[in-house]
Amino acid sequence: MDSLTQIVLGAAVGEAVLGKKVGNKAMLYGAIAGTIPDLDVLANYFFDTVTATELHRGFTHSIFFSVVFAPLFGALVSKIESRGPAGFKDWSWLMFWGMVTHPVLDAFTTWGTRLFWPFDLRLAFQSIFVIDPLYTLPFLVFLILAMREDRTSPKRRKWNGLGLVVSTSYLVLTLILKGVAYYKFDQALEAQNIPYVKMDTRPSPFNGVLWMANIDVGDAYLMGNYSFFDSRGISFESYPKNHQDLGDLAANGRVRRLIGITDGWYAIGRSDEGLLFNDLRFGLVSLDPGETQFAFSYLLKPRPDGDVEVVKLPRRKDDAKRLMAALWKRIWGN
Structure with missing residues (x-):
């Protein structure tokens, strides 16, 4: 805290x-x-x-x-x-x-x-x-x-x-609210005929009304949110894991430790500077549809000696402002 x-x-x-x-x-x-x-x-x-x-x-x-x-x-x-x-x-x-x-x-x-x-x-x-x-x-x-x-x-x-x-x-x-939110996500997945491997739920920032979920569906993760004030069903957006993009870096000790930190909840992306290691446990930087930037991302920079440097990416100055505005609106229902 x-x-x-x-x-x-x-x-x-x-x-x-x-x-x-x-x-x-x-x-x-x-x-x-x-x-x-x-x-x-x-x-x-x-x-x-x-x-x-x-x-x-x-x-x-x-x-x-x-x-x-x-x-x-x-x-x-x-x-x-x-x-x-x-x-x-x-x-x-x-x-x-x-x-x-x-x-x-x-x-x-x-x-x-x-x-x-x-x-x-x-x-x-x-x-x-x-x-x-x-x-x-x-x-x-x-x-x-x-x-x-x-x-x-x-x-x-x-x-x-x-x-x-x-x-x-x-x-x-x-804990009770988390249990209810988990049930709601599970029911939504069942209603949409979406089988899944495992699900991870957490509250959104600053409140216990709006909840978020990461769902492992095999080669991708689904992400969704649910407010106790919702009147419509839960929708999910898909994000590919792209774990294969790590290539030889998957065997690197530093990368393996990073995977352990996330408990396996990670997705690989790309930027102009190289591969991005995205920690899914803390979600996206905003609730905007199509958002692709995660709250915690690390740039993987291979070094000449064969090791890899891990650089935590800083957040943009307007991230917090965008998130707060979207949260306030989303909390009150879809």
Whole structure:
């Protein structure tokens, strides 16, 4: 999830663990703990594109990381707050819960997280977009209400508890919505006599009303969207896989790792500069009919030494504007 959401969650968890004893400092350190796992973004400055992508939401987003580093951060905070009522165990417990709830929340997003690192298992329930105001804003309101109360006030625990209950309930609701959306896509495919190998569903950006699907039909992928306000049937557009276009590059270690990152949901395209590796998990940059640009694309540039350089393509400046306008219109039905 986005940084603001993780800060709010970390602060609320910190308050639940230690708020009664140390007041708003629990929220402060909880918020810090909630942002620590995202320090893995620093990998972008030290590693190549593929390695940095593999490391994202890996080690730092695991239970192992939280268990090992919570005592270290707890010791640091206990020294800083040595004159306060909380000790090493208290701060270590707060840091653990602040850090571990971060990847648990991330597991509900499309990218997912390797919560059980070092095991090669990525949890990705794909039921909530990385930014969802319906999750974050109510949570933030309850946190502010709790912050305004005295640390010993029952109202403080009440407001914070409500924030945790409401936000968690919303996560559960997104799983239900995902199940309904999956059923709708499956029924539409059956009605159109389209057999498929597998299907992957996810919410569209910033909401849980409009859902998108990738469908593997063999030599191509179908992509479609469904809003709970729709009055007409679901239509699908086809995108060829073109996996054969990789040629000898299919055996390259870097390309194989990129395929593993996408869990096989990729299509190959071409540009003036060379082959494009398109990650289908995050869909297209817009909802316009005939759109061919994907949100995440990588240029494959063969090198003289036989290896291949992978370059992540930047998004155009107007992509976000186009997407937001189309989303607002599409959410309300077809």
